[in-house]
Amino acid sequence: MAWHQISVITNENTAPKLADFFDHLGAVSVTYMDAEDEPVYEPAIGETKIWSNTQVIALYELNIDTGHIKQAVLAQFKTDELQHWLEETIDDQEWERAWMEFYKPMKFADRLWVCPTDQEQREEGTVCLTLDPGLAFGTGTHPTTALCLEWLASHDLTDKVVIDYGCGSGILAVAAVLLGAKVAHAVDIDPQAITATESNALKNNVADKIICYLPEQF
Structure with missing residues (x-):
């Protein structure tokens, strides 16, 4: 199945209103993307920052x-708020595999x-964590996750107890146990993250050493 895709660049104040208007006009999905490679840092609690x-x-x-x-969009918004209107037809893909x-x-x-x-790597003196991207954050590609993985792999975790608070996919908890930790406590506010962590722990044969919690259970 193919789709019509409409993209337009606008400012940070207009973007949420435009997204809502697209949704009102029957959009199947609406996505934000950075138009100028501008970093957006961790927002305050309750704040949603865009570019x-x-x-x-x-x-x-x-x-x-x-x-x-x-x-309809041009009637609702000022012309100078909208730049680079682009329409194209895109073919459907196996999105769940496109990341590969x-x-x-x-x-x-x-x-x-x-x-x-x-694509598992079986190299002498190393351990291999198998993980596929899913709904929960954490694949090792983000710099913060990569730094944590580097730190874990650089230390002796034998018989240590690890807390992965904000566990996402559970990648850090699973890595810690594979690297020798006795147990890892994985906590996240998102039930999908708990499900993802349990699934990844099972996939890596460490489910008996990873305990998952919602914050109120920890």
């Missing part, structure tokens, strides 16, 4: 009249491999 110049991308079914959508092109085995501190399924 000064944000690309808003709306996806519609093919039977939608994109001319009507553009006319970019997600490759990674090695940390010469002791730990993090690998997607079917």
